[in-house]
Amino acid sequence: MKKRFLWPLALFIVLVGFLAAGLKRDPSLVPSPLIGKPAPAFDLPRLSGDARFSPKDMSGQVWIFNVWASWCVACREEHPVLVALAREKIVPIVGLNYKDQPADANLWLQRHGDPYGLSALDADGRVGIDYGVYGVPETYVIDKAGVIRFKNIGPVTREVLDEQIRPLLKELQR
């Protein structure tokens, strides 16, 4: 009979549990429906040189696709991580220069280092929309068959790189 009075307390504890879990989650991180789907095709000019770039050019290799811009503050945060990763030469990193001015983009790369084998120019953000970009920087891992296997929204930190991207690269490159 006494147990009945514990019911509200139990419900309250469950509610607190849900709220606590909710507090720890970042509502701005929206799971991408593109994971497991082929990377959307596009054909864009490159930041340097006259050649163009299409995701087809990367077929047969695992690659990282990083959306960046010179106006993006958080990009500066992740940039050293990408530069260090590029030095290891374990995976090609392709940039998507998103809604930026080429002159600003080049200056930014000169100042902070260029981890990208190449950057495609998405001046009007049209390709960004196809990739579901809503907050720069965003980073995709694309496998040999051209399928998106991973997406990171926001800066790539050392933790994200070591705990999520590296193991995935190892698995995909096998």
Next chain:
Amino acid sequence: MKRFLLAAMTAWCLAASSAGAREAAALAEDPVVEQRLIRISEDIRCLVCQNESLAGSRADLANDLRREIRKLIREGKSDAEITAFLVSRYGDFVLYRPPVKPLTWVLWFGPFLLMLGGVVFLMSSLRRRQRTHAASVAPVLSDDERRRAEALLDATEPRS
């Protein structure tokens, strides 16, 4: 001087109003398209400012997405096709009215389940209370007990 000021102000007002009129005209370039754009985008969440609809958001991405939707409308796409275009890129999260599917069953039917549970609890506790109440007001006497009680009452009556 006064007259000059007045003239300048009038000119400025005229210029401003005509500029405003031009801007309004550009927005209403194709009122049918704009109306459909607003109707579709009111039900879409802007991903940058998540509590704003795509129709109301001034975020850069919202501008771009409205531009895309306008283009799709001009291409003759249906509302469902346009919504599918956005969902395939940004996920169900962009919909203010999430679709009914196994993953969202709890979301759609959970409140009704909770209400049903509440009603069941209320009914059972009311019934229980009624039973205990009935038991306390109507103690059951057997015929034998009743007769003895009446006999006792009769016996004490004359004295009072």
